[in-house]
Amino acid sequence: MRKLLACIALAAIFVGCNEQKSDAPKADESLNKVKAAGEFVLGLDDSFPPMGFRDKDNNIVGFDIDLATEVCARLGVKLRTQPISWDAKEQELNTGKIDCIWNGMSVDSARAAAMNLSDPYLKNRMIFSVKDKALANLAALAGKKIAVQNGSTAQKLLEASEAGKAAKEIVPFDDNQTAMMDLDKGGVDAVFLDEIVAKYWIVTNAKDFVVMEEGLSDEVYAIGFRKQDQALRDAVNETIKAMQADGKFAEISAKWFGK
Numbered sequence: 103m104r105k106l107l108a109c110i111a112l113a114a115i116f117v118g119c120n121e122q123k124s125d126a127p128k129a130d131e132s133l134n135k136v137k138a139a140g141e142f143v144l145g146l147d148d149s150f151p152p153m154g155f156r157d158k159d160n161n162i163v164g165f166d167i168d169l170a171t172e173v174c175a176r177l178g179v180k181l182r183t184q185p186i187s188w189d190a191k192e193q194e195l196n197t198g199k200i201d202c203i204w205n206g207m208s209v210d211s212a213r214a215a216a217m218n219l220s221d222p223y224l225k226n227r228m229i230f231s232v233k234d235k236a237l238a239n240l241a242a243l244a245g246k247k248i249a250v251q252n253g254s255t256a257q258k259l260l261e262a263s264e265a266g267k268a269a270k271e272i273v274p275f276d277d278n279q280t281a282m283m284d285l286d287k288g289g290v291d292a293v294f295l296d297e298i299v300a301k302y303w304i305v306t307n308a309k310d311f312v313v314m315e316e317g318l319s320d321e322v323y324a325i326g327f328r329k330q331d332q333a334l335r336d337a338v339n340e341t342i343k344a345m346q347a348d349g350k351f352a353e354i355s356a357k358w359f360g361k
Contacts, residue, residue, distance in 0.1 A: 132331035136201060141180045144170050145200030148185040149277040152302040152358050153206035153323075165358040166204050169223075172350055173341045188277075189253030192216050195328055202338070203326035206296060208255040210321075218329050220339045222322035223351075227297040228256055229317040230265075231304070233285055237292060240316050244268040246291035249281035255321070260294045263318055279303065285311070294318075298359075 136142050146154040146166070154164040162183045174181040186194045191203050195217065208226065209219060230243065237243060243265055250257045252274035260266040273290050275281040281293045282303050293300070297313065304311045327335040345351040 130330065130333040132201075132328070132334035133337050134333075136179055136334060137177070139179075141182045142170070142174050142177070143182045143184050143199070143201045144205075145184050145186045145191060145194050145203045146205035147188040147277060148183070149279050150205055150299065151279070151306070152298065154183070154204075155279075165354065166206060168354045168357065169342070169345075169351070170204055172345060172354070173338055176341050176344070177337060187253075188251070191253075191326075195326060201327070201331075201334065206298070206323050207326055208296075208321045209324045210255045210258070213255075213326060216329075217326035218331060218335050220325040220327070220335060220342070222324050223342055224298075224323040226321050226323060227317045228259060228294065228319045228321060229297045229300060230292045230294050230314045231282070231285065231300045232292045232312050232314065233288075233309075234291065235312055238312075239314065240265045243292055245270045247271045247273055247289075249273045249275055249284060249290040249293045251275055251278050251281065251295065256294050256296070259318055265318065266294075282307075282311075 146162070148154060148156055148162050150164070152164055153166045154162060157163045162185075167181075167183065171181050184200050186200065194200050195203055203217070206224075206226070207213070209222060213219065230240070230248070237246070246269055248260065248266065248269045248271070250260050250272060257272075257274065260272060266272055273281075273284075275284065278293070278295045278299050281290070281295070282300075284290050285293050286309060297317070300311075300313055303309075304313070325335075325338060327338075342351065
């Protein structure tokens with residue numbers, strides 16, 4: 103009987119130990135998985151120049167692509183770009199189809215809650231671009247049609263703003279390039295978007311559009327990782343810091359922005 107009770111006690115201890123082990127946090131293998139695979143999968147909206155977009159030969163290029171290519175070279179892996187629907191970016195990330203979202207992604211509280219964000223690496227401003235120079239300020243946009251990218255922080259900001267509430271209509275587009283082309287055709291009166299994107303589009307398409315001095319918000323760009331992928335996030339973060347320190351970041355910036 104004593105032997106039976108002792109066996110039961112030992113069995114209970116063994117089960118308890120197993121339960122404790124199962125409750126222990128799992129090791130973060132995110133960086134090791136990327137290195138083992140030999141590639142880093144970057145999710146992006148491939149129509150977001152100059153951050154990430156397709157050139158005339160259909161290759162995906164851009165400021166963020168050059169940054170990521172250098173980061174991958176320093177980490178010893180290859181970069182693979184994966185176009186995604188920007189409106190479903192968090193789902194694409196959390197289902198494991200991509201390792202990060204890296205494409206001029208603005209930081210806001212919702213994204214900070216949903217993702218493990220890198221340190222900010224670039225400043226930006228949200229502005230209105232217009233074709234009609236008579237639309238010189240925010241007040242002039244009252245009763246007008248304003249385009250914005252669907253699923254973007256710009257859309258949230260515009261909808262909550264006085265300018266957005268005073269607009270005749272807020273027109274969502276899949277990407278900023280299409281919105282700017284619609285502005286050129288007269289389909290909308292203004293486009294609300296990133297200043298970096300607007301100025302690049304205007305210059306490369308040789309358009310005489312105006313970027314309003316009155317914007318709605320200053321913001322920063324960051325890279326989004328899965329919440330649990332701290333090791334991968336830290337490795338990319340530290341590599342970018344090293345590039346900023348040794349001049350490589352400035353070299354890439356000068357290529358795309360002239361400074």
